[in-house]
Amino acid sequence: MATTAHSLLVGVGSMLGDDQIGWMVAERIAGKLSTGPAVSGSAERGAAFLLKSPSGNISVRLATIPLDVLDWMDGVRRLHVVDACRSLHPAGKVHRLDWSILATNTANDSRDSALRIGGNTTHDFGILEVLKLAEQTGRLPDEVVIWAIDGKRFELGDRITDEVEQVVSSVVDRILAEIPVATNSNAAAAG
Amino acid sequence: MSKSRSIKVEALTRVEGEGGLDVTMNGDVVEDVKLSIYEPPRFFEGFLRGRPLEEVPDITARICGICPVAYQMSAVHALEQALKVEITPEIRRMRRLLYCGEWIESHGLHMHLLHAPDFFGVNSGIELAAEFPDEVNRGLRLKKHGNELLEALGGRAIHPINVCVGGFYRAPKREELQKLIPDFEWGLQAAIDATRWVATFDFPDFQREYDMVAMRHPDHYPLNEGRIVSTSGMEIDVADYEQHFAEHHVAHSTALQSLRTGDQSSYHVGPLARVNLNRDRLSESAKRVADETSLETPCHNPFKAIIARGIELIHAYEEALTILREYRPFRPSRIPYEYQVGEGCAATEAPRGLIYHRYRIDENGKVTFAKIIPPTSQNQRQIENDLRAWLPHVLQDDDRKTAFDCERLIRSYDPCISCSTHFLKLNIKRAD
Numbered sequence: 172m173a174t175t176a177h178s179l180l181v182g183v184g185s186m187l188g189d190d191q192i193g194w195m196v197a198e199r200i201a202g203k204l205s206t207g208p209a210v211s212g213s214a215e216r217g218a219a220f221l222l223k224s225p226s227g228n229i230s231v232r233l234a235t236i237p238l239d240v241l242d243w244m245d246g247v248r249r250l251h252v253v254d255a256c257r258s259l260h261p262a263g264k265v266h267r268l269d270w271s272i273l274a275t276n277t278a279n280d281s282r283d284s285a286l287r288i289g290g291n292t293t294h295d296f297g298i299l300e301v302l303k304l305a306e307q308t309g310r311l312p313d314e315v316v317i318w319a320i321d322g323k324r325f326e327l328g329d330r331i332t333d334e335v336e337q338v339v340s341s342v343v344d345r346i347l348a349e350i351p352v353a354t355n356s357n358a359a360a361a362g
Numbered sequence: 363m364s365k366s367r368s369i370k371v372e373a374l375t376r377v378e379g380e381g382g383l384d385v386t387m388n389g390d391v392v393e394d395v396k397l398s399i400y401e402p403p404r405f406f407e408g409f410l411r412g413r414p415l416e417e418v419p420d421i422t423a424r425i426c427g428i429c430p431v432a433y434q435m436s437a438v439h440a441l442e443q444a445l446k447v448e449i450t451p452e453i454r455r456m457r458r459l460l461y462c463g464e465w466i467e468s469h470g471l472h473m474h475l476l477h478a479p480d481f482f483g484v485n486s487g488i489e490l491a492a493e494f495p496d497e498v499n500r501g502l503r504l505k506k507h508g509n510e511l512l513e514a515l516g517g518r519a520i521h522p523i524n525v526c527v528g529g530f531y532r533a534p535k536r537e538e539l540q541k542l543i544p545d546f547e548w549g550l551q552a553a554i555d556a557t558r559w560v561a562t563f564d565f566p567d568f569q570r571e572y573d574m575v576a577m578r579h580p581d582h583y584p585l586n587e588g589r590i591v592s593t594s595g596m597e598i599d600v601a602d603y604e605q606h607f608a609e610h611h612v613a614h615s616t617a618l619q620s621l622r623t624g625d626q627s628s629y630h631v632g633p634l635a636r637v638n639l640n641r642d643r644l645s646e647s648a649k650r651v652a653d654e655t656s657l658e659t660p661c662h663n664p665f666k667a668i669i670a671r672g673i674e675l676i677h678a679y680e681e682a683l684t685i686l687r688e689y690r691p692f693r694p695s696r697i698p699y700e701y702q703v704g705e706g707c708a709a710t711e712a713p714r715g716l717i718y719h720r721y722r723i724d725e726n727g728k729v730t731f732a733k734i735i736p737p738t739s740q741n742q743r744q745i746e747n748d749l750r751a752w753l754p755h756v757l758q759d760d761d762r763k764t765a766f767d768c769e770r771l772i773r774s775y776d777p778c779i780s781c782s783t784h785f786l787k788l789n790i791k792r793a794d
Contacts, residue, residue: 236427236520238471242506296475300488304475307491308499 177228178350179247179312181240183254183298184233188329189262189322192339193253194233195331196318199343201231229350237298241305250312251346254298255335256319263321263334265342270302270315316349318342367761381777383768384614385753395749397742397772399615410732415441415527415723422719422734423521426778428471431464431512432712433734434525435586436719441527443706444723445699452692453529454586455685460515460522461585461710462682466549467508468713469633469671469678472776473560474501477668480770481563497559500552504675507542507549511682514538529696539689546686550679554651557672561655565665568755570748572662573627574635575740577711583643583677584636584711591639592629593660600709603718609735620740628743631715632775633670634661645680648673664748664774671713671776701727712737714776738777745775 182197184190230247234240237254244250256266296304298317305311320342322335367387386394406425410418418437423430435457442449449457474497475487484490491498509519515534516522524530572593579588590606591597598606607629609618622629637644638660641652657669707720715737722731749768756767 238505239509239519241502242509242519296487300486303488304491304498304502307488308495308502310499310502 177247178230178249178251179243180229180231180251180346180350181243181253182231182233183235183237183240183252185235187327188324189320189331189335190255190325191331192255192320192322192335195336195339196253196342196346197231197233199339200346203343203347204229204231236296237301238296240298240301241310244305244310244312247312249314249350251316251318251350252298252302253318253320253342253346255322255325257323257325258321260321261334262323262332263338265338265345266317266319266321267345268317268319270311270317273317318346367757381615383749383765383772385749385768387753387757390754390757392750392753395746395753396612396614397746397749399617399742407732407734410721410729413729415445415721415727415729418721418729418732419525419527420521420523423525425734425736427520428468428778429464429712429714430521431460431516431525432710432717433719434522435461436708436710436717436734437721438525438527439586439708439710440706440719440721441723442699443708444704444721445527445702445706446704447528447697447699449529449697450692450694453695453697456515456530456533456692458582458585459682459685460512460525462678462685463508463511463515465508465674465678465713466553466682467505467512468776469675470501470504470508470553470556472713473556473668473671473675474498474504476776477671477773478560478563480773481560497556500556504549504552504556507545510545511542514542526696528699529694531696533691533693533695536689536691539686543683543686546679546683550647550676550683553672553675553679554647557651557655557669557676560668560672561657563668565656565663566755567663568665568752569662570664570751572630572635572744573622574630574638574660575716576631576635576639577709577716578640579643581643583640583645583674583681586710590709590716593635593638600707600718603707603709604720607718607735607740609739615742617739617742618735619742620735621743628747629740630664630744631737631740632667633674633713633715634664634667635715636711637661637670637673644673645677647680648677651676664771667774667776701725705731714738714778715741736778738775741775741777745772745777 180197180200182193184193232243302315320335320338324332381399384396384398410421418441419434422433422437425433479486479490482490487498512522513519517524524532574593577584577588578591589597589599590603606623607620608623609620612619621627641659652673655669657666703725705722709716709718717737718735720733721729724730748771752771756764
């Protein structure tokens with residue numbers, strides 16, 4: 172399915188403990204944006220699929236395989252990706268990583284965190300590798316922001332830790348403050 | 363005094379899943395090669411016991427994000443045999459189309475992003491893209507086509523949800539598939555160009571004596587059906603698979619290793635085996651490009667599997683286009699069945715090679731037994747044997763280069779470690 176959305180938000184995750192955070196944030200945002208019935212697909216987490224949006228200028232997707240994000244970049248100008256990460260920071264620490272800075276700055280704290288973004292990846296393509304590949308092949312949107320949230324448990328059967336789950340709302344609010352979209356209430360008001 | 367050497371690859375890259383390689387050398391003698399698969403066992407066969415048979419295609423699809431269709435197709439055919447369900451030619455045809463989508467996605471990805479970097483001495487598809495952006499972009503488009511076909515027919519690009527025992531939950535609308543045709547027409551030519559490109563690579567002069575095993579069908583290039591044949595002359599019904607192949611546990615691997623029964627020999631499954639055994643069943647364009655390239659018949663150079671993948675990529679596009687152009691929505695989309703005690707088995711051809719499933723079900727439609735043998739389990743011992751023969755060619759280099767060359771050979775098999783754990787790090791020990 173071709174993606175013509177102006178903005179794309181992707182929650183990357185898996186069912187492995189704190190790696191769920193990307194999905195949780197994406198689902199919460201999709202729920203805020205949807206003007207129709209409950210957002211479809213929330214019971215089928217783990218797959219990549221398109222969620223509803225009211226204004227048509229933002230798509231929200233959940234991904235398990237980061238490489239699939241490449242398939243959704245056509246026509247996208249602004250890309251935000253949410254994923255878990257592992258760094259020296261405590262669980263629940265939120266890192267906002269601007270690709271334009273990240274790609275050129277190899278020494279700062281953000282880079283250190285980003286190098287361990289994601290849980291298990293397929294064929295060595297984590298989200299950073301996918302973004303580098305998109306850059307090399309001229310597919311990278313103009314604006315790319317990675318929201319990386321420190322986790323501490325990533326094993327099969329682990330529940331998401333309280334420290335990580337507690338930051339979902341604040342990450343959602345920060346993302347929506349950056350992406351100009353109509354939410355449920357203002358979409359209705361707009362008619 | 364002999365000198366021992368230990369070479370270790372802690373974690374194999376550009377393969378699916380987690381495994382390593384340990385090599386022990388005594389002078390120039392390779393004493394031991396262990397493909398160490400440490401990814402935890404996944405117990406899928408255990409999960410299936412007691413579950414309704416309707417859940418099997420969806421549960422087994424979760425074994426792999428790259429080749430879920432292989433698991434679904436093997437499962438539904440085995441269960442249909444147990445239930446004595448006869449599917450219609452239309453369902454059979456659409457299952458071939460779905461499998462073509464998976465081959466396109468998997469082969470396109472492996473050729474361009476996982477295997478091709480090895481031929482240019484770079485570490486990743488990202489590095490390759492700096493030198494060959496158009497080729498890497500092509501690979502990404504091919505992968506996308508495969509995903510789009512899976513989405514259109516399977517309901518979802520990853521872990522399709524439209525496959526069921528008896529057929530499909532829903533036949534897609536004609537326009538849903540027709541809209542794929544322009545991209546697939548472009549893709550067919552791109553697959554031809556990709557195959558011609560990989561055929562120009564500099565391949566190591568490395569020939570092995572293989573017993574290659576694949577399916578063979580009287581009319582079609584093998585995907586879902588056929589008998590099991592080998593280059594050593596074996597030809598058996600799928601029902602006799604377990605008389606000829608058996609799994610064995612080895613201490614260094616969480617994945618079982620399959621061997622031929624009798625002489626306990628290893629064997630080779632995958633695109634090279636399929637092309638060697640089914641070249642006459644290829645589509646016209648695939649056959650023509652195979653003849654153009656350096657792929658001899660039979661080919662026993664594992665590094666040339668990338669050419670075989672390209673040839674199969676062409677075939678998959680060509681067959682998919684034929685089906686897409688002729689497609690009309692079909693009824694029934696699935697054949698009804700009644701529960702009965704039964705047992706069934708099936709083998710299909712996953713992108714990485716032959717995959718075998720066997721199930722027993724009870725009178726309430728619950729699974730009482732499941733056996734799943736993925737292609738990487740079947741290739742594991744062959745990979746170890748290949749490495750024993752390959753190491754003397756690359757031991758003169760330092761450990762880092764030797765390790766890279768070993769990984770290169772392993773990647774030619776496109777192993778799916780996640781699938782096989784029920785399976786890479788290189789560790790070479792050289793004695794002083």
